[in-house]
Amino acid sequence: MLRTVCIVALLVSVSGAAFAIENFPRPDFSEGYQAPEVTTPRPKAELFSYIDIAVLFLALMLSAYLSLKKRSRRDLLVLVVFSLLYFGFYRQGCICSVGAIQNVALTLADGEYVLPLVVGAFFGLPLLFALFFGRVFCGAVCPLGAAQEVVLLHPVKVPAWLDNGLRVLPYAYLGLAVLLVTTGSAFIICRYDPFVLFFRLGGSAGMLVFGVVVLLLATVIGRPYCRYVCPYGVLLGWLSVFARWRTSISPGECVNCHLCADACPYGAIRPPTPEPGTIDRREGKGRLALLLVLLPVLVAGGAGLGWMSSPMLARINDQVRLAERLWLEEHGQVEGQTDASEAYDIQGRPYMEAYREATIIKHKFDIGSAILGGWLGLVFAVRMIIASVRRRRETYEADVVACMSCARCYASCPVEHAGGSAKLVQHSERTS
Amino acid sequence: MSDASKKTTRREFLSAAVRASGLVAASGVLGSLVSRGAAQEYVWQIDPDKCTQCGECATACVLNPSAVKCVHEYAKCGYCELCFGYFIDQREDDTEAAENQRCPTNAIHRSFVEDPYYQYVIDESKCIGCGICVKGCRMYGNSALILQIRHDRCLNCNECAIAAVCPSNAIVRVPADKPYMLRTKDEDR
Numbered sequence: 001m002l003r004t005v006c007i008v009a010l011l012v013s014v015s016g017a018a019f020a021i022e023n024f025p026r027p028d029f030s031e032g033y034q035a036p037e038v039t040t041p042r043p044k045a046e047l048f049s050y051i052d053i054a055v056l057f058l059a060l061m062l063s064a065y066l067s068l069k070k071r072s073r074r075d076l077l078v079l080v081v082f083s084l085l086y087f088g089f090y091r092q093g094c095i096c097s098v099g100a101i102q103n104v105a106l107t108l109a110d111g112e113y114v115l116p117l118v119v120g121a122f123f124g125l126p127l128l129f130a131l132f133f134g135r136v137f138c139g140a141v142c143p144l145g146a147a148q149e150v151v152l153l154h155p156v157k158v159p160a161w162l163d164n165g166l167r168v169l170p171y172a173y174l175g176l177a178v179l180l181v182t183t184g185s186a187f188i189i190c191r192y193d194p195f196v197l198f199f200r201l202g203g204s205a206g207m208l209v210f211g212v213v214v215l216l217l218a219t220v221i222g223r224p225y226c227r228y229v230c231p232y233g234v235l236l237g238w239l240s241v242f243a244r245w246r247t248s249i250s251p252g253e254c255v256n257c258h259l260c261a262d263a264c265p266y267g268a269i270r271p272p273t274p275e276p277g278t279i280d281r282r283e284g285k286g287r288l289a290l291l292l293v294l295l296p297v298l299v300a301g302g303a304g305l306g307w308m309s310s311p312m313l314a315r316i317n318d319q320v321r322l323a324e325r326l327w328l329e330e331h332g333q334v335e336g337q338t339d340a341s342e343a344y345d346i347q348g349r350p351y352m353e354a355y356r357e358a359t360i361i362k363h364k365f366d367i368g369s370a371i372l373g374g375w376l377g378l379v380f381a382v383r384m385i386i387a388s389v390r391r392r393r394e395t396y397e398a399d400v401v402a403c404m405s406c407a408r409c410y411a412s413c414p415v416e417h418a419g420g421s422a423k424l425v426q427h428s429e430r431t432s
Numbered sequence: 433m434s435d436a437s438k439k440t441t442r443r444e445f446l447s448a449a450v451r452a453s454g455l456v457a458a459s460g461v462l463g464s465l466v467s468r469g470a471a472q473e474y475v476w477q478i479d480p481d482k483c484t485q486c487g488e489c490a491t492a493c494v495l496n497p498s499a500v501k502c503v504h505e506y507a508k509c510g511y512c513e514l515c516f517g518y519f520i521d522q523r524e525d526d527t528e529a530a531e532n533q534r535c536p537t538n539a540i541h542r543s544f545v546e547d548p549y550y551q552y553v554i555d556e557s558k559c560i561g562c563g564i565c566v567k568g569c570r571m572y573g574n575s576a577l578i579l580q581i582r583h584d585r586c587l588n589c590n591e592c593a594i595a596a597v598c599p600s601n602a603i604v605r606v607p608a609d610k611p612y613m614l615r616t617k618d619e620d621r
Contacts, residue, residue, distance in 0.1 A: 024510025024574055027549050035506035036553055040612045041584035043475050092587065099590045113605070116473045117465045119590075124458050131454045187591030200494050239454070242447040318601065343484040343600035 049118035052091060056125055056141065059083055063140040063405065064133040068245050071416070073407040079140040080149050088143035093199040097122045097137065098144065098232040099189045101174070102181040109182035126232075130239040134246045137236060138226060139405030145226050147195045148218040149406065155265035156220045163267050164387070166228040167402075171379040174231035179368040183361055185317040194225050222265030226404065237401035247398040247405055250415045254395035261396055263412035268402035273393045284388060291385045298377035306373020307366060314365040323358030326351050474605040476592045477613050480578040482602035485563035485570070489579055492594040493561070499585040500561030500594065502539070502554050507616040508576035511549035517569035517577045518542055518552055534564050556582065583611050 059079065066076045087093065095116075100123035107115040126137035138145045158166075173189075180186045190196075194214040197203035217224045226233055240246070249260045249269065261269040314320045318340065325341045328334045330351055337345070344354060398409065410416050478489070478500065489500035514526060518540050523532040528542055539558035545551050554577075561579060569577040581603075595603035606613065 023572070024512055026507065026509065027511050029546060029549065031546065033545055035509075035551070038503065038505055038507075038614065038616075040614070041582060043583040043586070043588065043608050043611055094587060094589055103590065114468075114473055115465065120461060120465045124461060128454060128458045131451045186596065190589065190591040191596060202494060202496055242450040242454075244447065244451060339486060339599035343486065346484045347482060347600060 049116070052095075052118055053121040053125075055086060056122060059086075059141045060125060060129045060136060063136040064129060064245070067136060067139050067405040067407045068133060068247065071251070071407060071410045073411050076140050076407045077149075080146045083141050084143050084146035084150065086143075087141070088147065088195065088199045093143055093193065093196040094190075095119050095122050096144070096193075097126050097142065098230060099187065099193070101232055101235070102177055102187045102189055105178045105181045110184070127235060127239055130236045131242055132244050134240040134243040134400060134403060134405055135233070135236045136405045138233065139407070142226075143199070144193075144195055144230070145223060145404065147198070147215070148223045148225060151215055151218050152222055152265060153219045155222050158221060158267060160267070163227075164383075168379060168383065169228050170231050170234045172376055173229060174234050175372045175375045177231055179313070179365075179372050180316060183314075183317060183364045183368055185361075189231065194229075222267075223404065227266060227402075240400045240403070243400060246400050247403050247409070249396055249398055249409045250413050251410075252415045252418075255415060256395060257414060258396060259412045259414065260409035263408050264398075265408065266402060266404055266406070268399045268404065269409060270393060270397050270399050272395055273390060284390065287388050288385065291381065291388060295378070295381040295385070298381040299374045300377070301373075302377025302380075303370045303374035306369040306371070306376075309373070310362070310366045310369035313369050313372075314362045317358075317361050317365070319354070320358045320361055320365075323354045326354050473608045475581075475583060475588050475608050475611050476586060476595065476603055477581050477606040477611060478579050479602050479604050479613055480575075480580075480615065482600045483563070483566075483579055484600045484602070485567040485579070486599055487562050487564075488597050488599070489594050490560045490562040492597045494587065494589060494593050495585060497559075498561040498594075499581050499587070500579050501556045501559045501582045501585075502561065502563070502566055502577050503580040503612075503614070504552060504554050505576050505578065505614055505616050506551075508574050509552070510574050510576070511545060511551060512573065513548045513550055515542070515550065515552055515569070516572035517565035519568075534568050536560070536562065536564065540565060578614070580612055580614070 059082070062079055063076070066072055066079060087096070095118060100119045103113075103115055103119045104123050106113045126141070129136055140146065140149075177187075177189050180188055192210060193207070194211045197207045197211050214225050256272060258271065261271060315324070322340045322344060325334070325338055326344065329337065329341055490498050493499050518534060519526070519532055520534050526532070530538060533540070537558045537560055539555045539560075541553045541555060543551050543553070563579050566577045566579055569575055592603050595601075
C-alpha cells in the first residue's frame with residue numbers, strides 16, 4: 001500500500017515542485033510511539049568568553065610591566081610564547097583583536113547586528129592600553145605578532161624608502177576591510193588571516209600559501225604582517241602617540257652609540273636629527289605650505305578615483321556578481337549556469353529581486369568607495385606632511401607609532417648594562 | 433627654553449585629555465555592552481528554505497568534520513518504508529545494505545516501528561553534513577531532513593567559512609537565543 005503511495009507521489013513530485021512538503025502525512029501509530037527528541041544544543045557557554053577577556057587583560061598588564069618597568073626581553077619572550085599558545089593554538093585565533101575591527105564597523109553600519117561583549121573587549125582593551133602604554137598588545141599579546149616574533153632568525157634592515165612606502169598598505173587594508181564589511185560583502189581580515197590555518201590545522205590552499213610566505217619572510221624581516229599589512233596596527237600606532245608611559249631606550253642618559261637602532265628589527269628607532277643650523281628652514285616651510293594646500297586636492301582626487309573604481313570593487317560582493325550573471329543568463333549572453341545562479345533558480349525567486357538587492361549594494365559601494373579613496377588621499381597627504389615636519393631629537397628615540405614594545409633595544413644599550421648610570425660613559429660628542 | 437617647556441606642557445595636557453576621554457568612552461561602551469547582556473548576540477545558522485544541498489557544508493567548515501549536521505524533524509516525517517533520504521534511487525533490492533544507502537558514512541539508522549512504518553535516526557557522530565540525504569528527502573519526501581549548524585560544535589567564527597562559499601547565501605546570522613531554524617514549533621516536536 002505504502003509503496004503505491006510512494007510511487008504515485010514520486011510521479012507527482014518529479015513532474016514539478018522542487019519543494020515537496022508533506023507528501024506523506026504523519027502516520028497515526030497504533031501503539032504509543034514516541035518520536036526521538038530533536039535536540040537543539042545551545043551555543044557554547046559565555047563563561048569561556050569572560051575567561052578570555054580576563055586573560056587578555058592580565059596579558060596586557062603583564063606585557064606593559066615587563067616591557068616598560070622590568071625591561072626584560074627574556075620574561076617578555078615567555079609571555080610571547082604563552083600568548084601564542086593560548087590565544088593562538090588553544091583559542092584557535094578567533095576572536096582576535098585585528099578581526100574585531102570588522103565587527104565594530106558592522107555594528108556601526110548595520111543597526112541589527114549586535115556587538116558581542118567579548119568582541120568589544122578584544123577590540124577596545126588593546127586600544128585603551130595603547131593610550132597609556134603604547135603598543136604593548138603587539139609586543140607580547142597578539143598571537144599573530146607572537147608567531148612572527150618567535151621565527152625571526154636573522155633580521156635584515158628594510159631600506160627606509162621601501163619601509164615608508166609599504167607602511168601605507170595597512171591604511172589601505174583597513175579602509176578596504178571596513179568598506180567590504182559595511183557593504184555586507186566579506187570579512188577579508190578573517191579570510192586572509194595569515195596564521196589561523198596553523199592554529200586550527202586546517203584551511204584553504206590560498207591561506208596556506210599566504211601563511212607560509214609570511215612566516216618565511218618573518219625569518220629575515222621583522223614582523224612583515226604587523227608592519228605592512230595589519231590594519232589594527234594603524235589604530236594602535238595612532239593611539240600610542242598619546243601614551244603616558246612609553247619605551248625609553250636608555251635608562252640613563254643616551255650616549256648616541258646607535259646600537260639600539262641596529263638591534264631593532266622593526267626600523268622603529270629614529271636617530272638624532274642634525275643640528276638646527278644645518279637645514280634650510282625656509283625651504284622646509286615652503287614645502288609644508290604646499291603640502292597643506294595639496295591635502296584637500298589629494299582627498300578630493302582620491303574620492304573621485306574611488307568613485308570611479310566603485311563598479312570594480314562592487315564585484316567583490318557575491319550578490320552583485322550573482323545579479324550580473326543572472327542578467328547575462330536572462331538575456332542569453334552566456335551559456336550554462338554557475339553554482340550560484342543555479343542555487344538562485346532552485347529557490348524560485350524572481351530575478352527582479354536579485355537585481356534590486358544588487359542595486360542597493362552597488363549604491364552603498366559608490367559612497368563607500370569614494371570615502372575609501374578620500375581616506376587614502378588623506379593618508380598620503382598626512383604622511384607627507386609628517387615626513388616634512390622635523391621634530392628635534394637629540395638622542396636615539398623609539399618611534400612611538402612604529403615601536404612594538406619588544407624590549408630588544410634595552411638589551412643592546414650599553415647604559416643599561418652599566419647599571420643605568422650615564423655618568424660611567426663619556427658623551428663628549430653630544431651637544432646639549 | 434621656556435618656550436620649549438611650555439610646548440611640552442601643552443602636548444602633555446592634550447595627551448592627558450585624549451587618554452581621559454578614551455577611558456571615559458571605553459567605560460561607557462563596556463557598561464552598555466555588559467548591561468545589554470548576551471542574549472541578543474548572533475550565531476550562524478542555515479536557512480533551510482535557501483539551502484540547495486550543494487555539499488560545501490561538508491568541506492568548507494574550519495572544523496573537520498563540519499559543524500553542520502543533518503537534523504531530522506520527526507514531526508514532519510512520513511516514516512516511509514522506502515525513505516528517499518535513506519535509499520538511493522537505483523538499487524538491486526530494498527535491504528539496508530551499504531550499497532543501497534544514500535548516506536556515504538552510514539550515519540542514518542533505520543529501525544522498524546510498526547507495519548509499514550520505519551523510523552530514521554541520524555547518528556551525529558558519523559554525519560559529515562554533506563546534505564545528500566537532505567536532498568533525497570526534499571526531492572521526493574516531506575523535507576523532514578534539513579541541514580543545521582550544531583552549536584555544540586560551531587566555533588562561531590567571525591566570518592563563517594561556509595557562508596563565504598555558500599552559493600545560495602543560505603547561511604545567515606540568527607539571534608543566539610533562537611539558534612536553530614527548524615520548521616516545526618517546539619510543542620509539535
